[in-house]
Amino acid sequence: MTLYVIDAVAVLFVLIGFHVAFRQKLVRAWSSRLRSPHGQLGEGGRLVTATGDPEGVASVLRIVGVMIMAFSFTAGAFANLMVYYASASAG
Numbered sequence: 001m002t003l004y005v006i007d008a009v010a011v012l013f014v015l016i017g018f019h020v021a022f023r024q025k026l027v028r029a030w031s032s033r034l035r036s037p038h039g040q041l042g043e044g045g046r047l048v049t050a051t052g053d054p055e056g057v058a059s060v061l062r063i064v065g066v067m068i069m070a071f072s073f074t075a076g077a078f079a080n081l082m083v084y085y086a087s088a089s090a091g
Contacts, residue, residue, distance in 0.1 A: 003083050010076030014069050021065025024058060 019027050 003079060006079045007076055010072045010079075013072035014076075017065045017068030017070075017072060019065070020068060021062045024061050027061070
């Protein structure tokens with residue numbers, strides 16, 4: 001049962017990492033909605049677009065998203081391999 005939870009969390013983080021890396025407009029829209037629930041940004045708040053600073057924010061988000069995907073996939077695979085080899089050696 002614990003392995004199912006680990007796999008579900010790993011899949012969730014892989015999806016989050018994919019969205020952060022490759023669907024940046026969607027993630028930025030979500031984050032702006034979380035900051036201002038009624039769509040009003042208030043004073044000093046502004047939307048940062050991917051075209052506004054392509055070498056800065058977009059590159060950082062792409063790197064962070066890919067790293068989240070890679071670590072989540074690796075953690076899920078490692079947990080599955082540990083369970084597989086532990087059950088194979090116990091028998």
